[in-house]
Amino acid sequence: MLELESIDAFERHLREGASLSNVVIQGLDLRRYTRELSAVALAGTVFLGCELEQEALQAALAHGALVFPPISGLPYHPYRGALYTPEELYAGFDPARPESYADTPDARVYQHWAAHGRGTPPTLLEALAQRLHDHAITDAVDDLLAASGPLRKVVAIMGGHSMKRGASDYREVALLSRELTHAGFFLVSGGGPGAMEATHVGAWFARRSEAELDAALGMLARAPSYTDREWLARAFDVRAAFPLGPGDLPACASLGIPTWHYGHEPPNPFATHIAKYFANSVREDGLLTIARGGIVYAPGSAGTIQEIFQDACQNHYNSVGVISPMIFLGREFWTQTRPVYPLLAQLAQGQDYARYLLLTDSREDVMRALVEYDRAQLAG
Incomplete structure (x- = not known):
């Protein structure tokens, strides 16, 4: 199945007039695209952690799309569509203040992981979110190695x-x-x-x-x-x-x-x-x-x-x-x-x-x- 993992790819797909049926759309904020989503066939479309307005969500479900909702309250994105970069993980780090690492996304995710059971998450939802995240990372590695x-x-x-x-x-x-x-x-x-x-x-x-x-x-x-x-x-x-x-x-x-x-x-x-x-x-x-x-x-x-x-x-x-x-x-x-x-x-x-x-x-x-x-x- 075709995977759309960025807004640019999603918009390009729409401009080309291609169908969204049987397409996987991963981790995108699609709240600005309700009109477009309501006007196309969505049979077999898979929405992984996408942000959808109510009208678009209803259209997706009515057309038989499979919708995996976002999981809120996490310092990481379980359905991310790309690998990390140093700039993303270390956002906010100031070399003049090494202690500022504690405020970076990398440190915040580690603190969250440590506070939620480390390798044994206390809730099914946390365990699921971590597994979804790791699956998305593996998919992104595959994409990197298969790039043109x-x-x-x-x-x-x-x-x-x-x-x-x-x-x-x-x-x-x-x-x-x-x-x-x-x-x-x-x-x-x-x-x-x-x-x-x-x-x-x-x-x-x-x-x-x-x-x-x-x-x-x-x-x-x-x-x-x-x-x-x-x-x-x-x-x-x-x-x-x-x-x-x-x-x-x-x-x-x-x-x-x-x-x-x-x-x-x-x-x-x-x-x-x-x-x-x-x-x-x-x-x-x-x-x-x-x-x-x-x-x-x-x-x-x-x-x-x-x-x-x-x-x-x-x-x-x-x-x-x-x-x-x-x-x-x-x-x-x-x-x-x-x-x-x-x-x-x-x-x-x-x-x-x-x-x-x-x-x-x-x-x-x-x-x-x-x-x-x-x-x-x-x-x-």
């Missing part, structure tokens, strides 16, 4: 939230992401701080020099951890000093996929698109599933290790229709500090995905493996 233009070659970088700005491994992730983005890959991550932030910093600087990236990393290092009071302020300072121009998108675009489940970790504002979820399990599975071009594992802890074995399960059983590279950046870390790689290599013996495992300390090896895999997919 060159096919997005999605590669994910996973790693710990505690990776410090100013550390050598943070810079390594940023450099790798910058090179991958410059080579035409679309970078995704869990959208939070640490290695995740480094991923999006690298993508942000895909059209800038390494010297400019290093200058930005120096600015960020003044607040190394997301627990530092000025962590978010320093990020906005870098965005202001090195803005993305009109011609920089989509060349510097990236997708962060955070969750309010870890809402004490603000999403980093360098991802140009943000798919923020309530349900961490849905977020994790979706992130791994869309990374069909491969996943790079930078040093991390329990969350990263969980992602490794969830990804391994997808590859082991080929459950998403593609077997993709699993690349481990940091030999000592993945064989000594967190000896995951030897176990995974043993698990993969005799399986197709064994040939896509790579353990390395080299950005060049990572680039080569991902480029070769991409070429093989295009040729195959």
